[in-house]
Amino acid sequence: MTTVRTCPACSDRAATGDVFCEGCGRPLPEGAGGAPVEHTDNVTTAPQQSMSEAARGGPGTPGGNGARNGDGARPGLVPPDGGPTAPQVSLHGATAGPGDGRVPPETRTPPRGAAPSGGPPASGSPEADAGRADSLITQSLRRDSVTPRPEAAAPPVPDWPPPAVGSNPVQPTNPEMCVWCPGRVGDGYCEKCGFLQPTGRDHVEVRTGAAVGVSDRGLRHRRNEDAMAIRVVAADDPRSPGTVCAVVCDGVSSSPRSDEASRVTAETGATVLAEQIRRGADPREATGVAMTRAAEAVAGIAESLDSAPACTFVSAVVDPATGTVTVGWVGDSRAYWLSGGPGSSASALLTRDDSWSEAMVQMGALSRDEAMRSANAHALIAWMGADSGEIDAHISTVTPTGPGTVLLCSDGLWNYYPEAHSLTDAVPKAGTRPHEAARTYVGLALRAGGKDNITAVLIPVPTEQGGSRAEQD
Template structure:
């Protein structure tokens, strides 16, 4: 009988031999003892022939466990991130680091080459206050230092100050419609602790901010970002810039960026914010100066990569995020998309005479690489514990990465959707997104809100961001070349 246990991060079921959760991609803790429900039957059965050599030893036996599951990874290993630099925007590797691409991992081992597991699931149990691999909140280092006995006070020294009064009863009262915004800013929203410098001194969690739910609305585009139901903060970010309608070079051009912070990196919310704001600002500046959208996208991605690399304290503590951008030129009817990571851009068809709905990006993920190699079917790749592991991201530790840029000229009206995986995990197909919110281009703000609501109703396991840009053009043409 196969041992089944529950992932502490997302509550999905995981087999005993799994190292990573297939639902959220986070590492699973070792539980050799476990509860009776987590232990196999007392009478062991013979291992299946197809899994010989890959099963673990008896629970509590102290064995090292079996090898990788057969048939899921080619013998010569999987691909690494393409070695195409963003014009040297990222920092050099640490001294002594090798340059040869690493071999790919087994299907239930961490991705090779420093690949980052995507933290698509919820945070750890709030009762676990220690620093562990499931906690996506920043934890203050000083709160984790071991306690030592205080030295004796010198003779004649004043008596030490009395300890602060205990915090008031918890949970604190809420402000307005937010159940996690206390009226007393010194009280933690997650536990009965006190807050200092934005962090709880007891549990170490960052306190809620104004980014928990953000809405951006312009005449030409709209976006909504929400922290979801499981995360304690919103690590997504978005930015929209619209060139003035009377601009002589690019009237009415819309520039937008969506970034998703990598939860396994520190300060991922700061990474996404800095990257999105930098990318959108540079995009708009370049377009106003008359740059071609593809050139503007390349410049914006380079500057954004430099910005997020610049906030890293070291290569071992580097904030990271994904990136996807769109430049919509209403005069030419073109859509130029750039991306690194697994945040996506979609074309949502506006009617029977318009181009069919389509995914405009291709994920920089382990599962997509396996599919493109022909090593695994999409269903097999998505069942792997490494399915959402990134092979490219923006951050000081990303090395040389491939910045993808593509331009399309859709036929007829429609809508460009930029989104994080908090949405597309539930609606991965372009047509399903189109059917879920018909006529999204006519009411982009309402449509963005609806997409967020649909993702929340589906589970809301991750942060959710959706930016919609209507394209009410009758111009059209074939798909242009793609880098």
């Protein structure tokens, strides 16, 4: 039984160790009343699909021995160099720290967003413990405390609510005024009510000829802490014409300025990816360089290790000439392959979460259902930020067969549709109308509750004959 508290501002649930509300960002008073409940996760995540299982055609795998709807066997997506979950590139302390710029493992900041964990300590080097979860999951977990800014003497506040700007009903003409109460704003927070302020990113859509993305703040958050960036190499480029580079980042709510962290990381990652590809770099090499630069960029905006903005990261490089898909990730933002038809590779999850629940499952300590029912289920064991210490970036390359779509998304979407086949069934043939599909995915998440920020980036993948599925239909 886990004792939870209720936020007095938005009635969202908060666990015993929480010091602020993830729903609205307001600091939680000590001793707030609550009642014991069985668990704090209202959405049970179904088992993730293993790419290795997809390749073997095992039971429960679309197109395998347990094929759904009689589709028959379909090729899997296991890369020639092994599964997609093994760390490939170490960021080696790229984030800022005292002294030599690296944070020693013994002083590394514990995972974000969870209550204390009492698991046995891990042992051995990463090489010796390959196949086991990151040893960070055995360390004490904490949330960074948020101390409200003290009230300062100020001129009388004008009448509230203030007039709005244009068609935006909440953005005031005076940026120093809170949009939720007659208080003053400092560093993005109201000094009176403590609420986060809108940033102009509540709903964003990016549309190119080769990829589209839609991001929305959802129904429970006061601002959008997700970010996305898309870069497409020119069609006349001599090295990699038409290659698509995309990044999705999800700000860690327990860190300050998490919306800024995701924006800086996404823009840096996508820009460096495209630059490396134009210079002729291999997609895997380009992904490693982009992730290192992105980690350095987000670390650079931290005022201190105790006040470090942080976010997750997932990227994709899609080469239209070969049809290969290279993904890189840190955290729990995901990449999926969505099958375009019976002759295509089966839909599959291309990433593995850097989360407490996934670590428990990989270690065999808990079943997936048990891990996802825990209050620590979504606690991160790796992220990008100045307080992340040395982390390993995961990189994987797959070559799907037939037409399909790569989906990059934050947990605001996959919390409601965790399995690859459920995403495929929810929006059939997403690659034929990617912009409409991206908006549909966001709409489905909103109708399902919209508890978190939601971001979906769709990249149609060429067929063997060349050209996207949309162009051929």
